[in-house]
Amino acid sequence: MNRPLSTPGICRIDQLEKHNHGFFVRLQRKGKIHSAFFPDQRHGSREEAMKAAEQHRAKLLNRFGLTTVMSRRRWAEIRRRKGVSGIHGVQKVMDRRFTPPRIYWKATWSPEPYVVVRRQFSARKFGSGKARQLAIRARRAGVARLK
Numbered sequence: 001m002n003r004p005l006s007t008p009g010i011c012r013i014d015q016l017e018k019h020n021h022g023f024f025v026r027l028q029r030k031g032k033i034h035s036a037f038f039p040d041q042r043h044g045s046r047e048e049a050m051k052a053a054e055q056h057r058a059k060l061l062n063r064f065g066l067t068t069v070m071s072r073r074r075w076a077e078i079r080r081r082k083g084v085s086g087i088h089g090v091q092k093v094m095d096r097r098f099t100p101p102r103i104y105w106k107a108t109w110s111p112e113p114y115v116v117v118r119r120q121f122s123a124r125k126f127g128s129g130k131a132r133q134l135a136i137r138a139r140r141a142g143v144a145r146l147k
Helices: 046-064 072-077 128-144
Strands: 010-015 020-029 032-039 090-095 102-112 115-122
Touching: 010 046, 020 046, 032 046, 072 102, 072 128, 090 128, 102 128, 115 128
Parallel strands: none
Antiparallel strands: 010 020, 020 032, 090 102, 102 115
């Protein structure tokens, strides 16, 4: 097993079965990933490949700047893939373990690291439209309470 490098964004890759040895540089900014691989063989040695990877990383940092720390609330509000509800963290669930299947809307958010809060609203009890609205409201209220 490889030990982690002290340089963030650069990792060592050693794949014996593919004869693939080198350093991989990865940097993500504004949702786009910038990456490059620096093989030992092409650069002459492991040390030269590492120098080339560090230079490339420095060039990327100069071009795109250091990463900014995003608040948990801002991270939770980022729009991701669009589900049925159109709201990240709100989804329609059909539990087929029961006959007839139970349908409900579920809101999910994370108020602190390693903690997930879920609220469920039954489509049978509230109606599908009302359950969806309640789940969206619960999600927005939970995200609004984030620091």
